[in-house]
Amino acid sequence: MDESDATRQLIKLGLREYAVNLYRDRKITLREASELADLSLREMLDLPIEHGIKGNVTLKQQQKSLEYVEKLLES
Numbered sequence: 001m002d003e004s005d006a007t008r009q010l011i012k013l014g015l016r017e018y019a020v021n022l023y024r025d026r027k028i029t030l031r032e033a034s035e036l037a038d039l040s041l042r043e044m045l046d047l048p049i050e051h052g053i054k055g056n057v058t059l060k061q062q063q064k065s066l067e068y069v070e071k072l073l074e075s
Helices: 003-024 030-036 041-050 059-074
Strands: none
Touching: 003 030, 003 041, 030 041
């Protein structure tokens, strides 16, 4: 690996760490973190878990989401 490839990899790793830290501190959403880290939302879902970070979605938010989906399905 040449120096420019190594530099790009280091920047990519740094961005991912930064995004995970912002998500952990509840400063950005998971979607925003995925965009910052240049990862798909699915890929980003695994990153906080790998760092021992629990999601920041509350039970109330989950319930509201389920109610919304149920309403959509009824329509």
